[in-house]
Amino acid sequence: MPNLKLSNVGKKMNHLTGVREIMKDIAATLRSDPSKKWLNLSPGNPIVLPEVLEMWRTYANELVNSSEFGPVIGRYGMTQGFDPFIEAVVGAYNKHYTWGISRDNVLITPGSQSLYFLCANLFGGERDDGKGMQKILLPMCPEYTGYDGVVLDKDILVSVRPHIEILGAHEFKYQVDFSRIHVDESIGAIMLSRPTNPTGNCITDDEFKKLHAIAKQWDIPLIVDAAYSPPFPDLAFVPMTPFFDEHILHCVSLSKAGLPGERVGIAIGHPKYIEALEPFQSNVGIHSSRFGQALAAKALSSGRLAEISSSVIKPFYRKKLEMFRNALHERMPKDFPWYLHREEGTLFAWMWIDHPKMNDLEMYQKLKEQGLICVPGSSFFPGLHEEWEHKQQCLRFSMTATDEEISAAAEALSVVCKKL
Amino acid sequence: MPNLKLSNVGKKMNHLTGVREIMKDIAATLRSDPSKKWLNLSPGNPIVLPEVLEMWRTYANELVNSSEFGPVIGRYGMTQGFDPFIEAVVGAYNKHYTWGISRDNVLITPGSQSLYFLCANLFGGERDDGKGMQKILLPMCPEYTGYDGVVLDKDILVSVRPHIEILGAHEFKYQVDFSRIHVDESIGAIMLSRPTNPTGNCITDDEFKKLHAIAKQWDIPLIVDAAYSPPFPDLAFVPMTPFFDEHILHCVSLSKAGLPGERVGIAIGHPKYIEALEPFQSNVGIHSSRFGQALAAKALSSGRLAEISSSVIKPFYRKKLEMFRNALHERMPKDFPWYLHREEGTLFAWMWIDHPKMNDLEMYQKLKEQGLICVPGSSFFPGLHEEWEHKQQCLRFSMTATDEEISAAAEALSVVCKKL
Secondary structure (H helix, E strand, C coil): CCCCCCCHHHHHHCCCCCHHHHHHHHHHHHHHCCCCCCEECCCCCCCCCHHHHHHHHHHHHHHHCCCCHHHHHHCCCCCCCCHHHHHHHHHHHHHHCCCCCCHHHEEEECCHHHHHHHHHHHHCEEECCCCEEEEEEECCCCCCCHHHHHCCCCCCEEECCCEEEEEECCEEEEECCHHHCCCCCCEEEEEEECCCCCCCCCCCHHHHHHHHHHHHHHCCCEEEECCCCCCCCCCECCCCCCCCCCCEEEEEECHHHCCHHHCCEEEECCHHHHHHHHHHHHHHHCCCCHHHHHHHHHHHHCCHHHHHHHHHHHHHHHHHHHHHHHHHHHHCCCCCCEEEECCCECCEEEEEECCCCCCHHHHHHHHHHCCEECEEHHHHCCCCCCCCHHHHCEEEEECCCCHHHHHHHHHHHHHHHHHC | CCCCCCCHHHHHHCCCCCHHHHHHHHHHHHHHCCCCCCEECCCCCCCCCHHHHHHHHHHHHHHHCCCCHHHHHHCCCCCCCCHHHHHHHHHHHHHHCCCCCCHHHEEEECCHHHHHHHHHHHHCEEECCCCEEEEEEECCCCCCCHHHHHCCCCCCEEECCCEEEEEECCEEEEECCHHHCCCCCCEEEEEEECCCCCCCCCCCHHHHHHHHHHHHHHCCCEEEECCCCCCCCCCECCCCCCCCCCCEEEEEECHHHCCHHHCCEEEECCHHHHHHHHHHHHHHHCCCCCHHHHHHHHHHHCCHHHHHHHHHHHHHHHHHHHHHHHHHHHHCCCCCCEEEECCCECCEEEEEECCCCCCHHHHHHHHHHCCEECEEHHHHCCCCCCCCHHHHCEEEEECCCCHHHHHHHHHHHHHHHHHC
16 A cells, blocks of 8 residues: 555545445456356346336437537536426425425435435534534444445444344344434434345334434434335335425435436435535535436436336336245255345345354355355444444345346355355 | 534535635526626536537437447446546547556546545545644645635645736736745645636646646645646647646546536546545445446547547637637726736636725626626635735636627726726
């Protein structure tokens, strides 16, 4: 490593955290033997589904050959976002839910990761009024590993371990353990993904309301990562109705609705939050790129995006998850303590192996030897500093693989588990 | 202002700095009387030139209807950038200059503003090794006002006032005043735009080499904002040959080459800098949006972008500047001490009024009364904390106006100056 004179922020931010380190190992593995046919169930990269692609292509052809194209690519825009897209967001949410929001409730960001960066550092970090480090509370983990990356100081995140409910021979669900949640003056915001990447958990309306009450009591935002939520991409497999209130900031992404390459994130919340985030974004990057926003404006205002999410994207991943579960039931050794998290949303399967010899990193290596690549679970506990054996007992599998690969992955897993 | 619990970073970043505050006043002014025909010479927003737009449209039609379109918009990409675009950047710079760079020298960012954000906070900010605040040196001002916005701490930037050379009755040029430049351990990087936004100055090769020698001596990067530089958009009106070395980080933008809406920035430098910036970008926003990158890959690899820059974009703004200068010579009151900065690059005219009663903010208001909107110059001295009357004696005019507007602007200026 060259001897660079970096600031504290530079030292924190110039290395990858959590799953991205593993992703480098995966990339190296894939390169190491290009002729080998790997069962790669690691990527968070969604499938380009033909119906979804055709929708985007149709809108793109319309846009490129309209008079809108020149100003869209050839002019700087407002930091808040591309006007027709902001209007489309307002229209879509007021149509799907009776939120009654206006354009003052909306900010467009270059992807939702970037929105978490703004939120986490606006509400978390050192304070110079003698209050020290203000923290962001993740009320439950496992949680999205990217939160570890966005914070400018490694001490900003604090997380809480959940209660585990066993639902059947091979099924479980995480629940928020409110007995472990202690909020005080030092907490600047509460943040969670719902449905949750990586587990597929969707916290219940009751749990959500309790968290909302805490946010309200302390007058801090409850930041909801809605990357898998209805109305789009609608990867929620259980009923859930997002609701709107002064202390809730919804963070929406179009990445699972076919547009990850274009980096389109949407913040929907009280103007006091929007107005604080907007100048931060302006300073960091002026505004989000506009071609993706202009496409999305068309897909939202026509209603097509919500439609295709429910009729194409959701059933696709739901079927894959069912297939993986069935394949495991068929192939895994009898009486082996494996559990899948209940399938409540997302495009991942989350497996817990409740076995004294289970170690996710070792298991990751052993599975690689069988040609199967998954993501070890220990990356998904950002902000949870305590020891807990469960952190080393989980694996994440992406349902972006083909049917054959999913079936072969279950076989590879059973081979390794038999040896454990 | 609502009572938000913000971190120190949040407090610094949640308000606009410099010119963006003025931009809000300008927007309010324009809205206040929509029927009025304002002479708006404030925007930094470039003109959508027909030849340039047609080039981008042709490539966009190609891209949208190719098999590349699906993966471009529908897949997450590498943080470093879209592969064909990285290759095109390498090819273009090795063709135009004999730099001999490879893909390890390149990082694509969502616009160059975002690249300055990464650079300024990687190399500037608090250090926990007892060295306190590490600073970014701007070796000369006036300078791009956006640098004030990107730093996470208001004490990071430090700037130096220039020497002023009078070149004729109404022409001047800034020169780096090396007698005022003091570099020590506390400086983390040197940063400047060349040609300079807002003045149109292009520091000489000799000045540049001296700055490079200082960077080398202290083993810190010399960060060059090349937003107006050859080979594209090539808004340099004097000969300049960018050169490449271990301690130089070139920051290129496509915003003045017709693509501001797509936010495409390019860092070209030693792998040690690229490797430090890339994870920071990954943590902040995963990667830049890809549609603009894919278009730019075509425009760079065909050579068309450099061509159209030199043959269309450069002459367009150069002619406007000449027109403004001629109009001022015709209309301004005799013996009035006005000076334009020598036209060495950019799309702005920078006027200095060396008069005891000159105050840029008052002048901005008086010109508004004449229907002319410009940008007061005092926003363009980021990091220069000392008093200096010159800070209040300058105005910036954008050459994106029509010929008639430029002529009328000179008339409005002469009216106000006569009264001074």
